[in-house]
Amino acid sequence: MLHSLLSLAVLATTTAVGAALPTSPADTPKCTTPQKRNSWHDTSDADKKAYLAANRCLLTSPQKQNIFPGAKTRWDEFVALHQLHALQIHTTGQFLPYHRYYIKVLEFLLLECGYHGPLAYWDEPRDAGKFSKSLLLDTNLGFGGSGKGTQNCVTDGPFANLTVNIGPGFKSQPRCVNRKITDAFSSQTGATYVASAIKGSTYKEALDAIYSGPHLLGHMALSMMNGDSITSSGDPLFFMHHGFVDKMWRDWQLKDLTKRLKDISGLNAQDPAVGFSEFSGGIEVESAMWGKPTPEMLAVTPDPTSGDGGKKELTLGHVMSSLGIIPNATVADVMDTKGGYLCYEYV
Ligand SMILES: [Cu+2]
Structure with a gap:
């Protein structure tokens, strides 16, 4: 019931901004002119300025859904969405499809703030080993540089002195947009590492190699939002890194497209004994670092087995939710970046 009410609310919102989103497979449009997603390096100055x-604007606009615990701004709601899903979308089969959907949610939110241009990604191999010199960290046409002071607050560029109220972990404490660049880790986003991450023949192999390889090392190199796996999306730079992660999945799919558009596997929520694969000890031990979801959070967190017939294994029918920001989508909807629900390609 909650969800059907939410989707009605969403329909009203999307109609208002003229961005009709498909609500059922029958409504899914054909993808005839895919949006071209360039690396930030190749994005026009005008698009860079407008995107930033x-x-x-999202970081400084008030919240709209009013259901995300701890949220004050529109951006907080978007970060809270990642926080609520954190134990479902990392070290699980959902990792790649959910983050692809999450970027789609960002695309919709940017429309609210008047940005209609293409999304971009960070072609990290170009900057591997020298992230700190990357033009993505430019003050004027980038995301600002490495943070300063004990909190590693970003003090230059468009996000200087802005506050995110979600995180760290499952807390909701105001903190600055922060990051700390370590070039040594960034060398493992280089071309040979990427090639190795996408050389497997099954989804499981690609998922594990991408997750623990360039994805994780990129996060370690950037340490966005206190290096927090649960709310690192609080730094807008996250989406340049995750565009790159999404591109790795797409590049892997393209090597045997017909087959790989249907290849999905893994769990739909973390195995509590494993937790995040990048940390040891499982969920219980890891919760010493970032706490546990509060009852308020659990009350709005979607059932991880939705669309999977109540089982723990992820299927193409799995339903992904943004709690009403945009309509729900299935994993099948996002398998193909040019399938109709999505319509973009990496160049
Ligand atoms: Cu994530």
Whole structure:
């Protein structure tokens, strides 16, 4: 019931901004002119400025859904969405499809702030080993540089002195947009590491190699939002890194497209004994670092088996939710970046 009410609310919202989103497979449009997603390096100055301004707008606009615990701004709601799903979308089969959907949610939110241009990604191999010199960290046409002071607050660029109220972990404490660049880790986002991450023949192999390889090392190199696995999306730079992660999945799919558009596997929520694969000890031990979801959070967190017939294994029918920001989508909807629900390609 809650969800059907939410989707009605969403329909009203999307109609208002003229961005009709498909609500059922029958409504799914054909993808005839895919949006071209360039690396930030190749994005026009005008698009860069407009993209950054729209991100800044989200960080400074009031919340709209009013159901995300701890949220004050529109950006907080978006970060809270990742926080609520954290134990479902990391070290699980959902990792790649959910983050692809999450980027789609960002695309919709940017429309609210007037950005209609293409999304971009960070072609990290170009900057591997020298992230700190990357033009993505430019003050004027980038995301600002490495943080300063004990909190590693970003003090230059469009996100200087802005506050995120979600995190760290399952807390909801105001903190600055922060990051700390370590070039040594960034060398493992280089071309040979990427090639190795996408050389497997099954989804499981690609998922594990991408997750523990360039994805994780990129996070370690950037340490966004206190290096927090649960709310690192609080730094807008996260989406340049995750665009790169999404591109790795797409590049892996393209090697045997017909077959790989249907290849999905893994769990739909973390195995409590494993937790995040990048940390040891399982969920219980790891919760010493970032606490546990509060009852308020659990009350709005979607059932991880939704669309999977109540089982723990992820299927193409799995339902992914943004709690009403955009309509729910299935994993099948996002398997193909040019399938209709999505319509973009990496160039
Ligand atoms: Cu994530």
